[in-house]
Amino acid sequence: MEIRNTQILMEKDALARHLGIKLLEIKPGYAMGAMEVRPELLNGVGVTHGGAIFGLADVVFAAASNSHGPVALALSVNIQFLKTTELGAVLTATAREENLTRKTGLYRMEVRDQKGEVIALAEGLVYRRSGSQ
């Protein structure tokens, strides 16, 4: 039931649609999504924009952190860029819960290219509103 609410919440995510991000799976404390690198996702030197990679990581982060009920508020994200990718690349991202308390949640995101190589790693912290469980 809560997962269904999370799906409804995520379907309303306009930026995800604008970037071509597809959310493929949501389970308690976990989410997975994908994004194809289209021309509008490139930066000035012609590789995938850091903002697009962050966007993908942020969407699975939001889905995973709201999977227990839709009330998580992102406080901070730390992202590490490991490898550049190019036009046509298909990126997948996962978010996994590393810690959950009554008030906070910590999530680990991995972004991979179509060869399965990790291209970015991120860590995201949320504050969970009272009554969020």
Added chain:
Amino acid sequence: MEIRNTQILMEKDALARHLGIKLLEIKPGYAMGAMEVRPELLNGVGVTHGGAIFGLADVVFAAASNSHGPVALALSVNIQFLKTTELGAVLTATAREENLTRKTGLYRMEVRDQKGEVIALAEGLVYRRSGSQ
């Protein structure tokens, strides 16, 4: 001359255009830009998407870190979300150089709303390719 090269580089930034980001100023070690929160930049709960805010911060980060010559490669960014904003908000972001060595550069980004309130803070680290000066 280098600033002009940086401007040319940034004009090719497709994601910046896709998100409606305008780069308003580039100086050595500094950049400033703006973005209006249009419907496609919202998340599922109807506030400005973290990915859009990061995108704006990332664009001024790229401009500032490439202002000495276009060769900086983002290694990591840490972003703190302080305040939500809504449809129609006009966000401005600055990037300022905090440290520059032969091989690395550190930048501080501030994102503000139209009232001048800070809504996000970020810190970005780049690797500078050899010959980059």
Added chain:
Amino acid sequence: MEIRNTQILMEKDALARHLGIKLLEIKPGYAMGAMEVRPELLNGVGVTHGGAIFGLADVVFAAASNSHGPVALALSVNIQFLKTTELGAVLTATAREENLTRKTGLYRMEVRDQKGEVIALAEGLVYRRSGSQ
């Protein structure tokens, strides 16, 4: 009164004493401290240990974040190391409040050497327990 409570709290900080950290000033949302780099604070290559620099930043962070009442709990810290220092260096650190909500606080730490050069920058986030104000 709250500042006095914070001072009492910080005087009990055993690690600060063990590292030779002196807390020199506490005001609401602000703290300043200093540490001399003694032999026991060096790393294997003979420069000031990252752990000692973090320790100094962490002590002023704790003082500033507890300056409104002693109940802040550190969630995360992001530290950037900019410059090495050596035996005999005198390091000073400040923590300034960047954001304060009912439930969270964000602090910026700067560590400088005796010449006033910034050697490390950090950002720390706390969770504030209910009733903490």
Added chain:
Amino acid sequence: MEIRNTQILMEKDALARHLGIKLLEIKPGYAMGAMEVRPELLNGVGVTHGGAIFGLADVVFAAASNSHGPVALALSVNIQFLKTTELGAVLTATAREENLTRKTGLYRMEVRDQKGEVIALAEGLVYRRSGSQ
């Protein structure tokens, strides 16, 4: 041979000794260490000091990142504190290489208590000096 050099480097780590940190294993891209929480490692509220936990994570980070030859320079560390521990706790920390390029290395640190529960997670980035391989 390089591991032996790394061991010699780490044996000279004065802060590790001052905090009671024991380095138990170094392999290429990996290190493990332990620390008992003695009275001098506590903070003002009587739990293990964030600076001590960071110190332990930083020592295994240094060992792992120098395991390919002693030339890695820490650029940044992001640490998340998940759980408090108390006097007498025995903490263990591991550092694992997540990415290695000619110029940078990324490491993941996990700190656990004697029950095996994760109490802190950290991510550390190093710059590798030329000729470091």
